Amino acid sequence: MIEYIIATTGYILKGCGLTLSLFAVTALGSVPLAILFALGRVSGPKYLDRTLGVYAWVFRGTPLLLQLFFIYYGLSIFGISLKPFTAASLTFIINYAAYLMEIFRSGIQSIDRGQYEAAKALNMTYTQTMRRIILPQALKRTIPPCCNESITLVKDTALVIVIGMGDLLRSAKEVFTRDFRITPFVIAAIIYLIMTSGVIAVFRKIEDRLGVYE
């Protein structure tokens, strides 16, 4: 039995690589994009704010799965065929940037007007004010919702199965189909729990480090 569990775990873990790399690419791609978009909404011209509003409306208002279909299958109709991982990364980055943009925007808007005034009275430029004064405080406040998003992202990566990619859940499903035993699902669940626990631990660390001033 133990041997079976070890062998199955090993097999499922191979699919884990895809899950982790998609997670990393999405996080690295969407966070900077979302910060930029949030700044655009807060201090850009009206049309930019409106355009980004529509973007958030579309990408938060339709299923991620559908978006994945659009970018992987849909674009191929127009002669743009992306590799599965590229399509998945692109979809996830655009989708998560929409959520994170709104989170960061609310964080930025929650900062007291007095902070801007103090920065202006000290003759800081817009960029200096944002970089040194507003964003550090705003991002700190958005850590709890960002932690939520990251947990969701770990689990959302499983959607790539539908465009034929092999992640850890798919591996588990394969073992299940072969052996007709529930063990692979239990193992998959445990691996997900370990990953999300890791995410939570990392965010707790960040929160502690950024929160020393409170």
Added chain:
Amino acid sequence: MIKIISMKGVCKNFGPVKALDNVNLDVSEGEVISIIGPSGSGKSTLLRSINQLEKIDSGRIEIEGEPVISITPGGVHEHIPRKQITRLNKKLGMVFQHFNLFPHKTVIENITEAPVIVNKMKPSDAEEIALRLLETVGLTDKKDVYPSRISGGQKQRVAIARALGMQPDILLCDEPTSALDPELVGEVLATLRKLAREKMTMIVVTHEMSFAREISDRIIFMDEGKILADGLPDQVLGTPEHPRIREFVKKFI
């Protein structure tokens, strides 16, 4: 003699409310001026228009003889180069009612931040200046704590040090003690008194009548966006001519 600040025909409306109604004001170097008056009279707006936290609708404001903003009553802006505005604004320091310290920076970082980032001062030099300022305001022992760990009076003293860190020629104080518990007012006033003695040019919006009387070279009384009186403390507060001022002063005695 060049006026360090000069305001001519300054108007500012908030909707139908005239916050500043044709205000004229000259400030000489080393002068300490208190602005008093009922709330909503335009005192803070006057102060905030000097460093352009409030954008005026019309009028002209000069700092050390050069304009920072100039708008005709018809709304035509005189073009003033950005660089000039920044250069002149750097002569102004500001202290806020609610301190507005940067909560994510320590006391000393609050003071060194702008000199290093804005004026590109060497961090070690900025720190030296900051330490000297902290000594002036009596908070050397708090240099490495965050603002959340100190009292309101201490926060305001740090805020004063932060404003002075940019080595301004003029200090604007917007109700510096209004948000403080009564027992903490004294320490902030003592700090401002010290600066007044050192001949710092200061404009202070305040409700502390006895303090205003004691430290000011001039007192300005505002009501409904207008300057009703501008003169020596004893003139304005001692024998007020205007009935509105008499009424106001009576409440404070």
